[in-house]
Amino acid sequence: MKSNFEYNLCNWCLKRQYIKNYRLKEIVEDCEICHGIENQIYKISYKIIQATRDYQYDTFLIGLTLDHSFYDNEDKFRSRFKIRGKENIKASLLREIRKNFGKISNKKIDLNSPDITVNLQIGKKFETTVSVNSSTVILSGRYRKRKRFRSISNNSDNVDCLEINQRHIENLLKKKLMTLFHSKSIIFWPLGKEEPESLVLGNGRPFYVTIKNSKLISFKHGFSIRSNGLVFNIKEKLPILPKAIPFYIKKVRTLVTCEDNLKSSDLKLINDLGIRIIESYSRGYKSWNFIYQMQSELKTQKKFELLIVCDNRFPIRRFINGDENVSPNLYQILDKRCMCEFFDILDIASEDD
Ligand SMILES: [Zn+2]
CATH class of the missing domain: 3.30.70.2510 (Alpha-Beta Plaits)
Incomplete structure (x- = not known):
């Protein structure tokens, strides 16, 4: 069995073992745990710089898959000297790469919601592949x-x-x-x-x-x-899509054509409506919407402009055209067949606007 003095460890690996009185050696590539991986940190960081250069971001996170031979080397050493509960080579390397890359790129680490996530794979001979994913x-x-x-x-x-x-x-x-x-x-x-x-x-x-x-x-x-x-x-x-659809009210201007001539008493029926709940069926679903206000103005004998303030999801054309799945509809209110020529959305407002 080797005594600890016979192991060749670089100072970077040695520090991680927390052994007192261990004789420091000026070695790097000969290190029996890492084979000089510390010297690769700058090179790896530069590879990440290359892989992320097309991204416009502020924060990052780096993940690492390290070849098992590095763990095996360290495990062998640690079991020989019964070293437990210390940071392993991967955690140590990852911390250094994150720190180094942060310094070079001038970007910040974010563990919870990073703009980009970099995944590193480092092989036995330090072959490194870098993949980048950006957050939605x-x-x-x-x-x-x-x-x-x-x-x-x-x-x-x-x-x-x-x-x-x-x-x-x-x-x-x-x-x-x-x-x-x-x-x-x-x-x-x-x-x-x-x-x-x-x-x-x-x-x-x-x-x-x-x-x-x-x-x-x-x-x-x-x-x-x-x-x-x-x-x-x-x-x-x-940061995330809203869990519930926010509530909006729309103001709509529409031009309506009527099959019969219109009298001012007809328009009064519309204008005096007050707040109404309208029930509608669509594709097997029943829904209720409010009309808050209706205002009509005669344009010709058979045409009138209709301003409606209602819930955002209110089916304007179906209401005006007298769709039987919308109740009450304009036909039921006016007792005259109507047709919506067009409708324009004048505004859509929420309570916060
Ligand atoms: Zn080492």
């Missing part, structure tokens, strides 16, 4: 639509119209964000929908975006994106 970027913003999109076929039903419009907006936003964030994994979550012909004015429609594998993780200010008459205002970066 979650943005909140609003979009305004100041141009009407081209009307689509009258054959498609309202649900299709809303879907097509949303997909179109989503594609425009994604195209811009892909270039900006160098990511192909983007999800768009708007709060509510409108038709292709609808304008979205005021502060715009709230939305969230999640971006995976982004190269841009840290930025200080909100920003705006313009595309095809749309303005997307990105307000802030969120």
Whole structure:
């Protein structure tokens, strides 16, 4: 059995064993535990710098998979001298790499929610591979639509119209964000929908975006994106998506055509409505929405403008067109068949606005 003086250990490995009176030796590569891995720390840090140079971030975390031979060497030494409960080579190496990389990159370590996570694999002969993952970027913003999109076929039903419009907006936003964030994994979550012909004015429609594998993780200010008459205002970066959908009220302007001539007493029926609860069925689900206010103004004998203040999820067109799954609808209130020509969103507001 070797006495401890016969072991060749570098000072870096020796310090970790906490042995008193051990004779220090001027060795590095001959170290029987690490074979001089301490000298690799700068090289490894530089490799991480290379791997992360395209990322814009503030905080990082580094994980390490180290070849088992290094543990085996250390275990052998420790069992010989019955050393227990001391920091092992991996923990020690990782701490040094984190410290060194932090110094070179001028970025901060964050153990809980780092902007990027670096995974290191170090082999027996110090072969090092570096992989980088960035945390999902979650943005909140609003979009305004100041141009009407081209009307689509009258054959498609309202649900299709809303879907097509949303997909179109989503594609425009994604195209811009892909270039900006160098990511192909983007999800768009708007709060509510409108038709292709609808304008979205005021502060715009709230939305969230999640971006995976982004190269841009840290930025200080909100920003705006313009595309095809749309303005997307990105307000802030969120740590997580909200657990419940925030509550919003919308103000809508619509043009309504009536099958019969209208009298001012008809419009009185609408204007005097007060607050109403409207029940609606859609795809097997029942929901209730409030109309807080309705105001109408005669434009021609058969046309009137209708301003509605209601919950954000209220189905405007179905209400006006007298959909039997919306109750009461405008037909039931007015006793006249009506049709919604178009509707524009004048504003969407939350209690915090
Ligand atoms: Zn060593």
